[in-house]
Amino acid sequence: MKKHTDILLNNKLRVTEPRLVMVKVLHSQSKPVSAEYLIQKTQLDKVTVYRTLHTFVEHGLLREIDLRQGKLLYELADRPEHHHVVCTDCGVIEDVDACVFESLQSKVLRDSGFAKVTDHAMEFFGLCKQCDA
Amino acid sequence: MKKHTDILLNNKLRVTEPRLVMVKVLHSQSKPVSAEYLIQKTQLDKVTVYRTLHTFVEHGLLREIDLRQGKLLYELADRPEHHHVVCTDCGVIEDVDACVFESLQSKVLRDSGFAKVTDHAMEFFGLCKQCDA
DNA sequence: ATTTTTTTTGCAACTAAGTTGCACTTATTC
DNA sequence: GAATAAGTGCAACTTAGTTGCAAAAAAAAT
Numbered sequence: 001m002k003k004h005t006d007i008l009l010n011n012k013l014r015v016t017e018p019r020l021v022m023v024k025v026l027h028s029q030s031k032p033v034s035a036e037y038l039i040q041k042t043q044l045d046k047v048t049v050y051r052t053l054h055t056f057v058e059h060g061l062l063r064e065i066d067l068r069q070g071k072l073l074y075e076l077a078d079r080p081e082h083h084h085v086v087c088t089d090c091g092v093i094e095d096v097d098a099c100v101f102e103s104l105q106s107k108v109l110r111d112s113g114f115a116k117v118t119d120h121a122m123e124f125f126g127l128c129k130q131c132d133a
Numbered sequence: 134m135k136k137h138t139d140i141l142l143n144n145k146l147r148v149t150e151p152r153l154v155m156v157k158v159l160h161s162q163s164k165p166v167s168a169e170y171l172i173q174k175t176q177l178d179k180v181t182v183y184r185t186l187h188t189f190v191e192h193g194l195l196r197e198i199d200l201r202q203g204k205l206l207y208e209l210a211d212r213p214e215h216h217h218v219v220c221t222d223c224g225v226i227e228d229v230d231a232c233v234f235e236s237l238q239s240k241v242l243r244d245s246g247f248a249k250v251t252d253h254a255m256e257f258f259g260l261c262k263q264c265d266a
Numbered sequence: 267a268t269t270t271t272t273t274t275t276g277c278a279a280c281t282a283a284g285t286t287g288c289a290c291t292t293a294t295t296c
Numbered sequence: 297g298a299a300t301a302a303g304t305g306c307a308a309c310t311t312a313g314t315t316g317c318a319a320a321a322a323a324a325a326t
Contacts, residue, residue, distance in 0.1 A: 014322060016274065035312080045276045050313060052274095068199055068254065070284090071312060085245045088252070094245035108257050112218045112227035115265030117257050119221070121201065124241050125252040132248030147293055149303065168283080178305045183284060185303090203313090204283060 011059045018044050022052050031093055032065050032073035032084070067093065067123055085124035089131035096124065144192040151177050155185050164226055165198050165206035165217070200226065200256055218257035222264035229257065 004023045008015045021042045026033070035053060039046045053074055056062040065073045067086050083096045105117050137156045141148045154175045159166070172182045186207055189195040198206045200219050216229045238250050 014273065016322070018275070046312095047277080047314080048275055055274095066199065066201060085241050085247050085250065087247070094247060096241050096244040108218055108229050108259075111229040112257075113262060114218050114220070114227065114259050115262045117218065117259035119258040121254055121256045121258075123254045124245075124250050125254075126241075126247050126250035129246060129248045147302065149293070151304070179283090180285080180306080181304055188303095 007061070011056075011061050013055065013059060013061075018042070018048050019052060022049070022056075026062070026074070026076055029075075032067070032075040034069075034071050034073055036071065038074075065123075066121060068125070083122050083124070085126060087128040087131055088125050089127055092128050092130075094128070140194070144189075144194050146188065146192060146194075151175070151181050152185060155182070155189075159195070159207070159209055165200070165208040167202075167204050167206055169204065171207075198256075199254060201258070216255050216257070218259060220261040220264055221258050222260055225261050225263075227261070 004020050004027070005015050007023055008019055013019065021044065022038060025038055025041045035046070035049055038044075038053070039049045042049065044052075053062065053064075057064050057074070060077055062074045063077045065075065065084065067073060067084060069086075069091070080097075085094050085096055086092075108114070108117050137153050137160070138148050140156055141152055146152065154177065155171060158171055158174045168179070168182055168186060171177075171186070172179045175182065177185075186195065186197075190197050190207070193210055195207045196210045198208065198217065200206060200217060202219075202224070213230075218227050218229055219225075241247070241250050
């Protein structure tokens with residue numbers, strides 16, 4: 001499929017079969033996925049999956065997310081920025097629109113004496129309606 | 134020292150030598166510390182350290198913090214709630230006063246359709262003044 | 267189009283953080 | 297002080313991810 005090839009080319013990445021397979025699987029999922037999931041779905045060697053994930057993150061194609069599950073998750077970066085809320089019971093993940101981070105940044109700098117804030121993690125944990133019932 | 138014994142008793146925990154040693158080391162540090170640091174400082178078996186950390190967290194004595202360093206950090210929960218900003222260059226950690234989380238909670242519930250938010254992670258990453266210079 | 271160069275891939279072996287099973291020891295309860 | 301319950305430490309294991317290196321595949325040069 002031309003679309004997936006273009007995604008790689010647009011990001012100045014070599015077009016290889018493993019990368020096309022990974023882009024395809026990543027596009028098929030609307031929720032963040034783990035390296036483990038990609039290894040199983042793509043049947044690629046785990047080293048290839050881990051290395052490709054890093055490459056994609058470096059090129060800004062993917063976002064790396066830590067939802068306290070002992071492993072990192074990945075989602076395509078072409079979606080609008082947002083945060084996540086994770087059910088601590090069943091693990092379901094829902095989106096939360098981009099946060100009020102801008103207004104917090106100055107407070108962070110003031111409190112800490114840091115020079116710059118370049119990134120932040122803001123994730124929420126709770127119970128989804130099913131698990132709360 | 135009576136103080137450390139009391140901390141354990143107040144939290145309905147058995148008073149044992151390893152626990153007293155751990156409380157002592159935890160009190161000696163104002164910044165969050167890793168399990169590794171505690172293992173090295175206390176000379177206790179790593180299994181004991183990991184299990185005691187979990188016990189302390191369950192009893193509300195400790196807070197567990199994930200600052201994306203591939204390992205969890207721990208700090209005493211008797212300090213006022215706050216967040217952290219981490220220098221992505223040198224790793225130094227500074228505190229940020231409790232966040233505007235209350236005002237975000239309703240937004241999170243609205244966006245996600247969750248029933249409850251019980252916890253959140255909100256950490257910042259950037260450059261401290263030294264590393265930015 | 268073929269050769270050369272460069273990058274990517276996959277295997278095997280490794281690492282780091284943390285966990286589990288189990289016998290032994292140490293606190294608290296009676 | 298004996299019985300009971302909980303905590304400790306060793307060895308061995310697990311899980312997520314990494315490193316070295318030779319073979320394979322892309323892109324660049326001819």
